[in-house]
Amino acid sequence: MENLKLQYLKSFFTRFDACFIIEHFLRYYKTWVEIDPLLLQPWLTNDVALDMILLENQFPFFVLEGLYNLAIPHHETLDLPSFLNVAFNYFKPHNQQNIRPEKSLLDLKIHEGVLRMPCFKVHSSTKIFIRNIIAFEQCHHLCSPNYITEYIMILDFLINTGKDVNILVEKKILVNLLDDDAVATMVNNLCCNVTLPYIKSGYRSLCDELNGFYENPRNKYKAIFIHDYLR
Numbered sequence: 001m002e003n004l005k006l007q008y009l010k011s012f013f014t015r016f017d018a019c020f021i022i023e024h025f026l027r028y029y030k031t032w033v034e035i036d037p038l039l040l041q042p043w044l045t046n047d048v049a050l051d052m053i054l055l056e057n058q059f060p061f062f063v064l065e066g067l068y069n070l071a072i073p074h075h076e077t078l079d080l081p082s083f084l085n086v087a088f089n090y091f092k093p094h095n096q097q098n099i100r101p102e103k104s105l106l107d108l109k110i111h112e113g114v115l116r117m118p119c120f121k122v123h124s125s126t127k128i129f130i131r132n133i134i135a136f137e138q139c140h141h142l143c144s145p146n147y148i149t150e151y152i153m154i155l156d157f158l159i160n161t162g163k164d165v166n167i168l169v170e171k172k173i174l175v176n177l178l179d180d181d182a183v184a185t186m187v188n189n190l191c192c193n194v195t196l197p198y199i200k201s202g203y204r205s206l207c208d209e210l211n212g213f214y215e216n217p218r219n220k221y222k223a224i225f226i227h228d229y230l231r
Helices: 002-011 016-029 042-053 061-071 083-094 126-139 147-158 162-170 180-190 201-215 217-229
Strands: 109-111 114-116 120-122 174-176
Touching: 016 061, 016 083, 042 126, 061 083, 109 201, 126 147, 126 180, 147 180, 147 201, 162 174, 162 180, 174 180, 201 217
Parallel strands: 120 174
Antiparallel strands: 109 114
8 A cells, every 4th residue: 555655656656736736825924025926816826725625626635745845854853743734834825614623513413392503604605515426325325324414405405495594594593605596406406316325324314303293293283373373
Protein backbone atom coordinates (compact mmCIF):
# COMPACT_ATOMS: atom_id res chain seq x y z
CA MET A 1 0.00 0.00 0.00
CA GLU A 2 2.84 2.38 0.87
CA ASN A 3 4.54 1.66 -2.48
CA LEU A 4 1.27 2.39 -4.28
CA LYS A 5 0.97 5.69 -2.44
CA LEU A 6 4.57 6.59 -3.28
CA GLN A 7 4.01 5.87 -6.99
CA TYR A 8 0.82 7.90 -6.96
CA LEU A 9 2.63 10.75 -5.23
CA LYS A 10 5.46 10.73 -7.79
CA SER A 11 3.02 10.64 -10.70
CA PHE A 12 1.40 13.84 -9.47
CA PHE A 13 4.62 15.58 -8.42
CA THR A 14 4.81 17.72 -11.55
CA ARG A 15 1.14 18.53 -11.67
CA PHE A 16 0.42 22.23 -11.37
CA ASP A 17 -3.02 21.58 -9.88
CA ALA A 18 -1.67 20.19 -6.63
CA CYS A 19 0.92 22.97 -6.33
CA PHE A 20 -1.77 25.57 -6.98
CA ILE A 21 -4.03 24.16 -4.27
CA ILE A 22 -1.25 24.15 -1.67
CA GLU A 23 -0.20 27.71 -2.49
CA HIS A 24 -3.83 28.85 -2.58
CA PHE A 25 -4.52 27.41 0.86
CA LEU A 26 -1.36 28.96 2.27
CA ARG A 27 -2.35 32.38 0.92
CA TYR A 28 -5.47 32.18 3.07
CA TYR A 29 -3.61 30.95 6.11
CA LYS A 30 -1.02 33.74 6.02
CA THR A 31 -1.29 37.05 4.22
CA TRP A 32 1.15 37.12 1.32
CA VAL A 33 2.66 40.41 0.20
CA GLU A 34 2.44 39.33 -3.42
CA ILE A 35 -1.12 39.51 -4.76
CA ASP A 36 -2.30 36.73 -7.04
CA PRO A 37 -3.48 38.49 -10.24
CA LEU A 38 -5.81 35.58 -11.01
CA LEU A 39 -7.86 36.26 -7.90
CA LEU A 40 -8.21 40.03 -7.89
CA GLN A 41 -11.99 39.79 -8.20
CA PRO A 42 -13.96 38.46 -5.19
CA TRP A 43 -16.26 36.40 -7.41
CA LEU A 44 -13.24 34.56 -8.82
CA THR A 45 -12.13 33.62 -5.32
CA ASN A 46 -15.59 32.27 -4.54
CA ASP A 47 -15.72 30.31 -7.80
CA VAL A 48 -12.37 28.66 -7.04
CA ALA A 49 -13.61 27.60 -3.60
CA LEU A 50 -16.79 26.10 -5.06
CA ASP A 51 -14.81 24.29 -7.77
CA MET A 52 -12.61 22.67 -5.13
CA ILE A 53 -15.69 21.26 -3.43
CA LEU A 54 -16.90 19.46 -6.56
CA LEU A 55 -16.31 15.72 -6.40
CA GLU A 56 -14.87 15.54 -9.91
CA ASN A 57 -12.16 18.04 -8.94
CA GLN A 58 -10.97 16.21 -5.83
CA PHE A 59 -7.35 15.25 -5.26
CA PRO A 60 -6.48 12.39 -2.91
CA PHE A 61 -5.69 14.09 0.37
CA PHE A 62 -2.51 12.10 0.96
CA VAL A 63 -1.11 13.44 -2.34
CA LEU A 64 -1.58 17.05 -1.31
CA GLU A 65 -0.34 16.35 2.21
CA GLY A 66 2.71 14.50 0.88
CA LEU A 67 3.62 17.34 -1.48
CA TYR A 68 3.12 19.86 1.32
CA ASN A 69 5.50 17.93 3.58
CA LEU A 70 8.04 17.64 0.76
CA ALA A 71 7.86 21.32 -0.13
CA ILE A 72 7.89 22.53 3.48
CA PRO A 73 9.56 19.70 5.44
CA HIS A 74 10.09 21.86 8.53
CA HIS A 75 6.76 23.65 8.50
CA GLU A 76 6.53 23.54 12.31
CA THR A 77 9.70 25.64 12.70
CA LEU A 78 8.34 28.10 10.10
CA ASP A 79 5.25 28.68 12.23
CA LEU A 80 3.05 26.78 9.78
CA PRO A 81 0.60 24.07 10.88
CA SER A 82 -0.04 20.69 9.30
CA PHE A 83 -1.69 20.63 5.88
CA LEU A 84 -4.88 19.32 7.51
CA ASN A 85 -5.17 22.51 9.57
CA VAL A 86 -4.27 24.68 6.59
CA ALA A 87 -7.06 23.04 4.55
CA PHE A 88 -9.54 23.27 7.41
CA ASN A 89 -8.75 26.98 7.81
CA TYR A 90 -9.44 27.57 4.10
CA PHE A 91 -12.87 25.94 4.16
CA LYS A 92 -13.85 27.33 7.57
CA PRO A 93 -15.92 30.24 6.12
CA HIS A 94 -18.01 27.68 4.22
CA ASN A 95 -18.99 25.87 7.41
CA GLN A 96 -22.14 27.95 7.72
CA GLN A 97 -23.81 25.21 9.74
CA ASN A 98 -21.20 25.91 12.44
CA ILE A 99 -20.98 22.18 13.07
CA ARG A 100 -19.00 21.21 16.16
CA PRO A 101 -17.98 17.74 17.37
CA GLU A 102 -20.22 18.05 20.49
CA LYS A 103 -23.31 19.38 18.54
CA SER A 104 -23.87 17.06 15.53
CA LEU A 105 -26.21 18.02 12.70
CA LEU A 106 -27.30 14.37 12.53
CA ASP A 107 -28.36 14.12 16.17
CA LEU A 108 -32.10 13.49 15.66
CA LYS A 109 -34.19 12.52 18.68
CA ILE A 110 -37.87 11.88 19.39
CA HIS A 111 -39.56 12.08 22.77
CA GLU A 112 -43.31 11.64 23.35
CA GLY A 113 -44.06 12.30 19.68
CA VAL A 114 -41.88 15.41 19.50
CA LEU A 115 -39.03 15.29 16.96
CA ARG A 116 -35.96 17.30 17.88
CA MET A 117 -33.42 18.22 15.21
CA PRO A 118 -30.39 20.52 15.30
CA CYS A 119 -30.79 23.73 13.31
CA PHE A 120 -29.93 23.44 9.62
CA LYS A 121 -29.05 26.56 7.60
CA VAL A 122 -30.15 26.62 3.95
CA HIS A 123 -28.47 29.11 1.62
CA SER A 124 -27.58 29.50 -2.05
CA SER A 125 -24.63 27.07 -1.89
CA THR A 126 -26.31 24.36 0.19
CA LYS A 127 -27.35 22.33 -2.87
CA ILE A 128 -23.76 22.24 -4.18
CA PHE A 129 -22.32 21.13 -0.83
CA ILE A 130 -24.93 18.46 -0.10
CA ARG A 131 -25.05 17.04 -3.63
CA ASN A 132 -21.28 16.57 -3.68
CA ILE A 133 -21.25 14.88 -0.27
CA ILE A 134 -24.04 12.53 -1.42
CA ALA A 135 -22.07 11.78 -4.60
CA PHE A 136 -19.00 11.02 -2.50
CA GLU A 137 -20.99 8.69 -0.22
CA GLN A 138 -22.45 6.94 -3.27
CA CYS A 139 -18.92 6.24 -4.52
CA HIS A 140 -17.93 4.71 -1.18
CA HIS A 141 -21.24 3.37 0.16
CA LEU A 142 -19.86 -0.17 0.52
CA CYS A 143 -17.05 0.87 2.87
CA SER A 144 -18.36 3.94 4.70
CA PRO A 145 -21.67 5.07 6.26
CA ASN A 146 -24.05 7.27 4.27
CA TYR A 147 -24.52 9.85 7.01
CA ILE A 148 -25.59 12.84 4.89
CA THR A 149 -27.65 10.77 2.43
CA GLU A 150 -29.67 9.31 5.31
CA TYR A 151 -30.13 12.73 6.90
CA ILE A 152 -31.41 14.29 3.65
CA MET A 153 -33.79 11.36 3.17
CA ILE A 154 -35.22 11.99 6.64
CA LEU A 155 -35.56 15.67 5.74
CA ASP A 156 -37.29 14.63 2.51
CA PHE A 157 -39.82 12.61 4.54
CA LEU A 158 -40.71 15.80 6.43
CA ILE A 159 -40.79 18.22 3.50
CA ASN A 160 -43.16 18.00 0.55
CA THR A 161 -44.19 21.62 -0.03
CA GLY A 162 -43.16 25.13 0.88
CA LYS A 163 -45.68 25.03 3.75
CA ASP A 164 -43.68 22.24 5.38
CA VAL A 165 -40.54 24.35 5.07
CA ASN A 166 -42.33 27.27 6.70
CA ILE A 167 -43.34 25.07 9.66
CA LEU A 168 -39.74 23.93 10.15
CA VAL A 169 -38.61 27.57 10.01
CA GLU A 170 -41.19 28.50 12.67
CA LYS A 171 -39.94 25.65 14.87
CA LYS A 172 -36.34 26.91 14.38
CA ILE A 173 -35.27 23.66 12.71
CA LEU A 174 -34.45 25.47 9.47
CA VAL A 175 -32.85 28.84 8.92
CA ASN A 176 -33.97 29.58 5.39
CA LEU A 177 -32.24 32.18 3.24
CA LEU A 178 -34.15 31.10 0.13
CA ASP A 179 -37.76 30.84 -1.00
CA ASP A 180 -39.78 28.15 0.83
CA ASP A 181 -40.88 26.44 -2.38
CA ALA A 182 -37.31 26.46 -3.70
CA VAL A 183 -36.08 24.68 -0.55
CA ALA A 184 -38.85 22.08 -0.85
CA THR A 185 -37.91 21.40 -4.47
CA MET A 186 -34.23 21.16 -3.59
CA VAL A 187 -34.77 18.67 -0.76
CA ASN A 188 -37.17 16.55 -2.82
CA ASN A 189 -34.66 16.29 -5.68
CA LEU A 190 -31.39 15.77 -3.80
CA CYS A 191 -31.84 12.04 -3.36
CA CYS A 192 -33.35 11.26 -6.76
CA ASN A 193 -31.70 8.18 -8.32
CA VAL A 194 -29.66 7.67 -5.14
CA THR A 195 -29.03 4.10 -4.01
CA LEU A 196 -29.27 3.43 -0.29
CA PRO A 197 -29.16 -0.32 0.52
CA TYR A 198 -30.27 0.25 4.08
CA ILE A 199 -30.90 2.99 6.58
CA LYS A 200 -29.23 2.75 9.96
CA SER A 201 -31.27 1.31 12.82
CA GLY A 202 -31.41 4.58 14.75
CA TYR A 203 -33.15 6.45 11.93
CA ARG A 204 -35.34 3.46 11.10
CA SER A 205 -36.65 3.21 14.65
CA LEU A 206 -37.17 6.98 14.71
CA CYS A 207 -39.32 6.78 11.55
CA ASP A 208 -41.30 3.87 12.97
CA GLU A 209 -41.96 5.78 16.19
CA LEU A 210 -43.05 8.89 14.30
CA ASN A 211 -45.41 6.89 12.08
CA GLY A 212 -46.81 5.06 15.10
CA PHE A 213 -47.48 8.35 16.87
CA TYR A 214 -49.18 9.75 13.77
CA GLU A 215 -51.37 6.68 13.23
CA ASN A 216 -52.58 6.64 16.84
CA PRO A 217 -56.29 7.73 16.67
CA ARG A 218 -56.01 9.48 20.04
CA ASN A 219 -53.27 11.75 18.74
CA LYS A 220 -55.18 12.42 15.50
CA TYR A 221 -58.34 13.48 17.32
CA LYS A 222 -56.31 15.62 19.71
CA ALA A 223 -54.67 17.43 16.77
CA ILE A 224 -58.04 17.98 15.06
CA PHE A 225 -59.56 19.33 18.27
CA ILE A 226 -56.70 21.78 18.84
CA HIS A 227 -56.72 22.88 15.18
CA ASP A 228 -60.50 23.45 14.97
CA TYR A 229 -61.35 24.79 18.44
CA LEU A 230 -58.19 26.15 20.07
CA ARG A 231 -56.62 28.34 17.45
